[in-house]
Amino acid sequence: MSPASTGFQVPTVTVSSSLPKRKVDDAVLIVAVVSGTDEDSRATVVSNPFLDAEGVGEIEVALEALGAKGGSEQVTRVVAPSLPVASVLAVGLGKNRDAWPADAIRRAAGVAARSLNGTETVITTLSDIDVSAAIEGLILGAYRFSDFRSEKTAPKDNGLRSITALTADTKSKTKDAAARATDIAAAVATARDFVNTPPSHLFPAEFAKRAEALGKAAGLEVEVVDDKALAKDGYGGIVGVGKGSSRPPRLVRLSHRGGKGRKPKKVALVGKGITFDTGGISIKPAANMHHMTSDMGGAAAVIATVVLAARQKLPIDVVATVPMAENMPSATAQRPGDVLTQYGGITVEVLNTDAEGRLILADAIVRACEDDPDYLIETSTLTGAQTVALGARTPGVMGSDEFRDRVAERSQEVGENAWPMPLPEELKDDLKSTVADLANVSGSRYAGMLVAGTYLREFVADGVQWAHIDVAAPAYNTGGPWGYTGKGGTGVPTRTMFAVLEDIAVNG
Numbered sequence: 372m373s374p375a376s377t378g379f380q381v382p383t384v385t386v387s388s389s390l391p392k393r394k395v396d397d398a399v400l401i402v403a404v405v406s407g408t409d410e411d412s413r414a415t416v417v418s419n420p421f422l423d424a425e426g427v428g429e430i431e432v433a434l435e436a437l438g439a440k441g442g443s444e445q446v447t448r449v450v451a452p453s454l455p456v457a458s459v460l461a462v463g464l465g466k467n468r469d470a471w472p473a474d475a476i477r478r479a480a481g482v483a484a485r486s487l488n489g490t491e492t493v494i495t496t497l498s499d500i501d502v503s504a505a506i507e508g509l510i511l512g513a514y515r516f517s518d519f520r521s522e523k524t525a526p527k528d529n530g531l532r533s534i535t536a537l538t539a540d541t542k543s544k545t546k547d548a549a550a551r552a553t554d555i556a557a558a559v560a561t562a563r564d565f566v567n568t569p570p571s572h573l574f575p576a577e578f579a580k581r582a583e584a585l586g587k588a589a590g591l592e593v594e595v596v597d598d599k600a601l602a603k604d605g606y607g608g609i610v611g612v613g614k615g616s617s618r619p620p621r622l623v624r625l626s627h628r629g630g631k632g633r634k635p636k637k638v639a640l641v642g643k644g645i646t647f648d649t650g651g652i653s654i655k656p657a658a659n660m661h662h663m664t665s666d667m668g669g670a671a672a673v674i675a676t677v678v679l680a681a682r683q684k685l686p687i688d689v690v691a692t693v694p695m696a697e698n699m700p701s702a703t704a705q706r707p708g709d710v711l712t713q714y715g716g717i718t719v720e721v722l723n724t725d726a727e728g729r730l731i732l733a734d735a736i737v738r739a740c741e742d743d744p745d746y747l748i749e750t751s752t753l754t755g756a757q758t759v760a761l762g763a764r765t766p767g768v769m770g771s772d773e774f775r776d777r778v779a780e781r782s783q784e785v786g787e788n789a790w791p792m793p794l795p796e797e798l799k800d801d802l803k804s805t806v807a808d809l810a811n812v813s814g815s816r817y818a819g820m821l822v823a824g825t826y827l828r829e830f831v832a833d834g835v836q837w838a839h840i841d842v843a844a845p846a847y848n849t850g851g852p853w854g855y856t857g858k859g860g861t862g863v864p865t866r867t868m869f870a871v872l873e874d875i876a877v878n879g
């Protein structure tokens with residue numbers, strides 16, 4: 372079976388400064404509510420210029436009758452006959468305050484969108500608080516992956532087709548912000564689609580083909596290096612990991628040349644593209660091995676980000692270098708104890724074939740550094756140790772101290788919440804090999820996330836500011852839905868990387 376890849380249909384977004392004049396059948400109006408004070412525990416509508424006292428009164432009376440308290444991310448659907456919509460969806464923001472962090476609005480919008488199910492038309496006043504966050508949250512919350520649902524199982528998607536974002540400020544700047552938010556959400560959806568596509572259907576050659584099609588459509592330069600060329604050119608890490616699979620590896624390069632002037636900033640992006648990680652001969656236990664469909668989450672985010680940079684016409688050069696391989700055990704697979712030569716000449720003793728990500732990434736990092744970038748951001752579902760250290764929702768960032776902190780700050784701002792981690796010098800000793808320049812794992816169980824970062828550091832060229840973002844768990848939600856994040860692929864860290872690129876475009 373090879374179902375047509377329809378992907379997620381991004382809703383259309385319009386900005387408006389008033390409610391519709393006539394009743395719109397089936398439209399749902401989303402309003403923000405806050406919880407009351409101790410004396411008066413009723414939910415109250417967050418004031419906005421679009422609702423008159425009658426409309427607000429109808430909503431608040433209905434909420435009180437239903438016992439809705441306006442708690443954070445609580446949703447309640449009510450009718451308000453005087454308003455030109457079929458119903459009103461009140462979403463709680465918790466305690467009242469003067470200003471909300473963008474991610475509180477994004478999450479509230481996401482929860483609202485997830486509760487819609489079948490509503491085609493939404494009008495939102497959350498946009499009066501933060502237009503970008505409201506749009507991003509609604510689109511991301513409406514995201515569904517239904518490429519593999521047969522007609523018999525309805526619904527195929529969330530149904531949301533049209534968003535009207537109400538804001539008092541509809542100048543062209545606001546329209547640009549809305550378009551930017553829509554592009555960002557679409558990019559995250561692209562990354563999620565890649566992660567959610569099962570390994571039966573997304574293998575290196577197919578992944579490369581889809582990346583190429585997306586890149587060409589966005590006007591990027593595209594280069595696909597196939598398995599023969601990889602072997603000939605000395606990409607020992609990608610070849611070594613890929614050789615256990617009947618589906619050969621690839622290296623994809625996507626270039627956005629937006630830089631103008633004398634010396635435009637150049638940013639290299641590198642993402643781990645293991646389309647499935649069995650562990651290889653160092654095979655993983657069966658329990659939850661299917662989660663390893665997410666092992667190309669870094670690659671997915673990097674591809675989505677460079678496409679987004681082109682769509683948003685960022686005035687910098689961005690080149691994505693994406694190694695793709697399937698890590699399988701077989702008669703042709705690499706063995707624990709094998710030695711391979713990474714691209715660039717460093718030799719590695721492969722003590723554990725399940726530490727495969729760093730092997731394909733090292734080749735890609737060396738290749739990316741040949742372009743002489745100012746910055747390099749690499750991201751990967753690299754270690755189970757990330758989850759032990761930081762949990763399911765907090766990526767770890769390592770690298771050059773200053774740039775690492777900058778990446779973490781941008782990540783906090785967009786709500787992806789990456790946290791800075793060190794690369795202690797002494798960990799390098801753990802990667803000594805008795806036969807080669809390096810071993811791919813340490814003999815100790817300590818600091819697995821940092822040891823992996825230490826391995827990658829060996830391959831970054833001097834003078835390149837770099838960051839490694841480990842998204843092992845944050846790229847793939849195996850728990851229940853929350854905020855604007857459903858089950859499965861999350862698209863993390865697409866928005867972090869794009870925020871860093873925008874920052875570099877403005878501040879160098």
Ligand code: BES
Nearest residue numbers: 723725726727752753754755756812843
């Ligand atoms: N893809 C895994 C890391 C991973 C684990 C991602 C759980 C998402 C969820 C990676 O290739 C891996 O197997 N890492 C090993 C490294 C070890 C052998 C040093 C790990 O974390 O166990």
Ligand code: MN
Nearest residue numbers: 648725726727
């Ligand atoms: Mn592995």
Ligand code: ZN
Nearest residue numbers: 645648666728
């Ligand atoms: Zn892996």
